[in-house]
């Protein structure tokens with residue numbers, strides 16, 4: 001229950017705030033889902049390096065979380081989401097997405113199966129009415145639990161070493177598996193998941209254990225250069241990994257004021273999730289039709305000439321016809337490429353593309369037309385992310 | 394002496410039209426029956442040191458395109474966005490509103506976690522409707538029964554607007570225009586207090602209850618404005634709503650126009666089927682090339698034009714135009730800020746709109762009284778204290794409180810309001826506030842009470858209808874005010890109408906006056922260069 005004076009602090013602090021605030025030398029904060037979150041702590045390049053070289057810690061608390069429980073929880077999720085939740089073993093996680101009846105994306109997220117009848121959805125946007133309405137006829141209970149869980153993302157090649165040193169036996173944990181551990185008189189769930197495309201884990205516990213967990217990790221992680229990272233460094237890593245985010249790379253259908261902004265799983269490269277065999281699910285009929293008729297848009301990875309990030313750029317065909325737009329872009333330190341995620345009209349994908357970039361050159365923008373090549377995602381996918389047992393760096 | 398344009402009434406629409414015409418080079422005169430100008434956008438000092446917004450009290454609809462065209466900021470107009478607002482509930486609690494998205498979500502979540510997350514979809518849908526309606530505000534509606542080139546091109550414009558929508562959206566839109574706000578809100582929300590808060594805009598100034606079909610559109614009418622691009626937001630005019638008409642009068646003076654206050658029109662002069670001027674109540678005659686009435690359509694044609702000069706059909710339609718009054722208002726001078734014990738100290742709620750009706754059922758019951766020809770025993774009030782933000786309206790530490798009240802019928806059980814009725818109405822409203830703010834009545838220094846009787850007598854609003862005619866779908870677009878005359882013209886050549894009775898309707902919006910001026914300028918072959926088109930939404 002929210003107290004009556006919540007409005008005095010419209011941006012809440014997460015349970016980790018005492019630690020993130022102490023470390024935030026730049027005092028750089030941004031709003032995320034009603035929380036104050038660190039954009040950067042001291043140096044974005046060093047923070048990104050921690051993700052790719054050592055061990056990084058990112059405060060995940062603002063991710064929206066829903067608990068789904070009940071004898072028909074799996075059935076319900078099969079109806080709600082694109083993938084087959086019934087096939088998800090207990091102790092496993094999968095990346096999934098869900099659409100409205102028109103087959104347009106509402107959100108993507110991770111689905112955790114804690115028990116045969118106990119799931120957790122973790123996503124970017126809020127969907128309680130949709131989840132509740134979709135539950136008509138199913139014996140399930142749905143609760144919004146965002147504030148009941150404190151979550152950290154521990155990512156980087158040394159993340160497994162840090163966890164071992166912390167006393168958690170995670171050697172057998174494969175990607176997309178999770179395990180529970182006793183910690184400080186409570187429970188810590190560790191899942192081998194993340195948003196960086198690297199070796200990494202996400203740690204889930206109750207808010208009262210947030211600070212002990214943070215302190216423990218930073219104490220034992222010191223030899224590996226454990227480092228708090230902000231959203232800017234994470235954003236670089238997630239672009240390198242080719243991951244998308246609601247309201248950054250696509251507009252959720254439930255929020256799209258312009259009807260033509262909504263996108264289907266085909267159009268966002270998520271059609272591989274669809275289990276056509278599992279029976280009916282929300283959006284199935286529309287998606288079947290789209291599979292037959294074809295889609296208008298495609299989400300693609302771009303490798304762009306030069307080294308100027310193409311943030312917000314419009315995309316043109318070789319002949320100068322507008323073909324799409326960039327949704328995320330960066331110069332990628334890990335791949336030494338100028339990368340972008342972009343929505344491009346499908347019919348323009350066969351020919352050459354160029355992006356229109358306004359490059360800031362000492363207060364003055366220079367307009368550049370840069371050649372762009374469609375390349376496969378992820379842009380960065382080191383073997384260490386999958387190795388089990390994980391490497392001992 | 395003769396004018397190019399004579400405007401009857403210095404309401405904001407009359408002044409907007411006058412400004413555009415004067416700026417296009419016409420010789421313009423505005424005659425106003427009251428000793429002051431502004432119509433329902435007026436600020437008067439009725440108690441020493443206290444300026445009221447006597448009728449309208451908040452601004453959102455007034456088109457920024459017009460403010461810019463007429464350089465109103467240069468002439469002193471400032472619109473102040475406000476924060477906050479709350480519904481006080483009978484159980485001693487409240488639901489507050491915040492400008493901050495997350496604070497608002499948490500506040501909703503205190504009442505219903507589900508509704509907290511339903512608000513985004515709700516605002517998306519309202520925004521969609523706004524995007525559709527907005528471009529039509531600053532255009533003359535087409536006459537679908539005629540085939541003049543302009544009607545055809547405007548019909549084509551309407552067609553393109555509709556063509557851009559999916560089938561689902563067209564269905565949603567048609568439902569929305571015709572359904573009740575209660576049914577509409579039920580599709581999104583479950584909590585009665587949240588629904589009561591959101592339903593307010595659907596009943597303001599409206600002779601409908603929240604459960605009456607057609608009330609949903611009225612909500613949209615109140616949402617399609619903005620304050621500096623913040624769609625649906627409302628603000629105060631610094632110095633009171635009269636500041637808008639004061640700025641307009643300065644803009645008019647700068648363009649060489651003239652205003653004569655205290656000179657009511659008795660009759661429009663018609664010679665040879667053309668309007669050629671007016672006869673004032675004092676018997677003086679003013680001649681003009683054209684006459685433009687800012688009075689509502691009933692007052693204009695039933696009160697100030699000889700019936701013999703009008704086609705019978707037209708008169709019948711004008712008589713049938715619905716102008717049922719439904720609202721009253723209290724303007725209160727306060728010795729000190731009221732204290733609402735339910736609200737946390739230092740909260741922004743007092744800076745916004747305060748309501749004491751915590752369910753749509755209570756609103757509907759308040760409407761039941763109106764149907765019975767009584768003012769509501771448990772009225773809905775939209776109470777605001779502009780002086781929480783605007784330091785110019787009262788001495789420091791004192792406050793002006795504006796209470797807009799639903800429902801008050803044009804007549805009490807079929808007979809005219811008496812002073813005793815008015816006083817009883819006042820006491821009902823004050824007692825309701827006192828119940829939530831003990832000690833409130835002791836702080837009251839002066840009250841101006843306005844029932845439909847006062848609104849009609851002073852502003853000339855027939856039956857006290859604040860919008861110069863109800864905003865129901867049968868009286869909108871090409872049917873406003875009557876079919877065949879939505880182009881600001883009348884059956885009498887050179888007699889035009891420009892008030893809120895015309896498209897797109899009431900509220901301090903300025904669009905009717907602007908659109909009328911556009912038609913007049915086109916008719917006079919002067920062109921509309923000084924007018925910009927509607928800004929897009931988002």
Ligand SMILES: Cc1cc2nc3c(=O)[nH]c(=O)nc-3n(C[C@H](O)[C@H](O)[C@H](O)COP(=O)(O)OP(=O)(O)OC[C@H]3O[C@@H](n4cnc5c(N)ncnc54)[C@H](O)[C@@H]3O)c2cc1C
Pocket residue numbers: 401402403404405406407424425426427430431432433434447448449450451452453454656657658659687688689692697720721722797848851852853854858859860861891892893894898899900901902
């Ligand atoms: C109590 C109340 C509260 C309101 N609250 C709001 C609000 O908060 N926000 C909002 O946007 N809208 C509000 N409205 C609605 C809005 O104020 C009106 O729709 C709008 O001001 C009408 O403007 P108008 O120029 O069309 O006509 P009017 O303001 O009605 O102007 C008509 C003018 O003609 C004059 N006149 C009448 N007869 C004669 C005659 N014979 N000779 C010469 N002159 C004559 C009148 O005196 C008046 O000045 C409210 C209205 C009322 C009454």
